[in-house]
Amino acid sequence: MATLAPRCRLLGPTGPRPTALRACAAVSCSRRAPVPPHAARPRRVFLGLGATLIDSVARMASGGTSDRTFVAGARPRQGVSPVVQILKNVEWPDEFPFKPEDFSRFDESADTLFYSVPRFVTHIDDEAIRALTQYYSEVLPPSNTPGVAILDMCSSWVSHYPPGYKQEKIVGMGMNEDELKRNSVLTEYVVQDLNVNPNLPFEDNSFDVITNVVSVDYLTKPIDVFKEMRRILRPAGLAIMSFSNRCFWTKAISIWTSTGDADHAWIVGAYFHYSGGFEPPQAVDISPNPGRTDPMYIVYSTKKTV
Numbered sequence: 001m002a003t004l005a006p007r008c009r010l011l012g013p014t015g016p017r018p019t020a021l022r023a024c025a026a027v028s029c030s031r032r033a034p035v036p037p038h039a040a041r042p043r044r045v046f047l048g049l050g051a052t053l054i055d056s057v058a059r060m061a062s063g064g065t066s067d068r069t070f071v072a073g074a075r076p077r078q079g080v081s082p083v084v085q086i087l088k089n090v091e092w093p094d095e096f097p098f099k100p101e102d103f104s105r106f107d108e109s110a111d112t113l114f115y116s117v118p119r120f121v122t123h124i125d126d127e128a129i130r131a132l133t134q135y136y137s138e139v140l141p142p143s144n145t146p147g148v149a150i151l152d153m154c155s156s157w158v159s160h161y162p163p164g165y166k167q168e169k170i171v172g173m174g175m176n177e178d179e180l181k182r183n184s185v186l187t188e189y190v191v192q193d194l195n196v197n198p199n200l201p202f203e204d205n206s207f208d209v210i211t212n213v214v215s216v217d218y219l220t221k222p223i224d225v226f227k228e229m230r231r232i233l234r235p236a237g238l239a240i241m242s243f244s245n246r247c248f249w250t251k252a253i254s255i256w257t258s259t260g261d262a263d264h265a266w267i268v269g270a271y272f273h274y275s276g277g278f279e280p281p282q283a284v285d286i287s288p289n290p291g292r293t294d295p296m297y298i299v300y301s302t303k304k305t306v
């Protein structure tokens with residue numbers, strides 16, 4: 001069962017969530033998150049520059065008719081997903097549009113503490129997982145392709161690859177060794193806090209695919225990490241960042257917890273764009289039952305060949 005707190009609700013649409021993780025995933029990624037007593041600075045309740053940019057991009061993507069509610073809700077209108085639309089014909093600002101505080105978090109304690117206890121759970125519902133696995137079955141290199149290497153970044157005890165999927169090298173990177181040890185698709189793993197050390201301990205041009213499931217929102221140095229992803233990907237190598245609308249909100253970055261699904265696609269797209277060396281990022285909405293079960297979105301790009 002899924003455990004991450006959904007945006008603006010504690011109980012998912014398919015029934016009650018387990019209580020085990022309420023202590024860490026207790027409430028949603030909501031703008032109404034309470035300010036903790038120890039917080040010296042007020043938590044931003046709305047976006048600054050980023051919001052303006054995201055809004056204007058959204059308006060452009062929807063033919064000028066968009067408003068913030070429409071963007072944040074990310075519900076397909078007339079069959080068009082705002083999450084997909086928002087990365088169509090983007091005119092990226094010249095400068096990286098985010099401020100350092102956009103990458104601050106409610107809980108700034110060491111991530112090693114938060115992830116010290118293994119969580120043998122899933123973080124999105126079964127329908128979303130099925131949709132992701134189906135997507136992977138269409139885009140990942142066929143099982144047992146000689147020479148293929150895959151990195152599952154921010155991995156756990158599951159990678160959601162198709163059943164029986166194998167490659168010579170599938171590396172998992174994550175925060176909890178017990179979880180990674182139990183992930184049967186991995187051929188090796190690395191425990192590393194990417195917010196402390198964003199350098200990926202791999203050679204240049206050594207991976208064909210990088211996956212990252214419901215975790216891009218925890219990266220506080222995303223551009224450093226994405227530049228590293230570009231470095232280790234082979235030319236035309238594929239990076240697949242997937243996300244839903246759930247998160248450990250205390251550990252997700254501020255710009256994520258104060259924006260909606262389509263904004264999230266724009267944010268991840270921006271990471272690809274401003275890291276350089278990637279083809280224009282694309283979004284795919286693979287939500288299995290829009291509005292009824294967990295949504296599932298992909299933002300992907302490939303490393304430029306020249």
Ligand SMILES: C[S@@+](CC[C@H](N)C(=O)[O-])C[C@H]1O[C@@H](n2cnc3c(N)ncnc32)[C@H](O)[C@@H]1O
Nearest residue numbers: 111123154155156174175193194195213215218
């Ligand atoms: C919500 S879980 C998702 C795990 C897995 N991808 C899945 O789909 O089940 C978030 C994951 O992000 C990873 N993560 C969070 N903060 C991290 C950090 N600072 N450095 C590296 N990985 C991190 C952890 O390994 C954790 O398992």
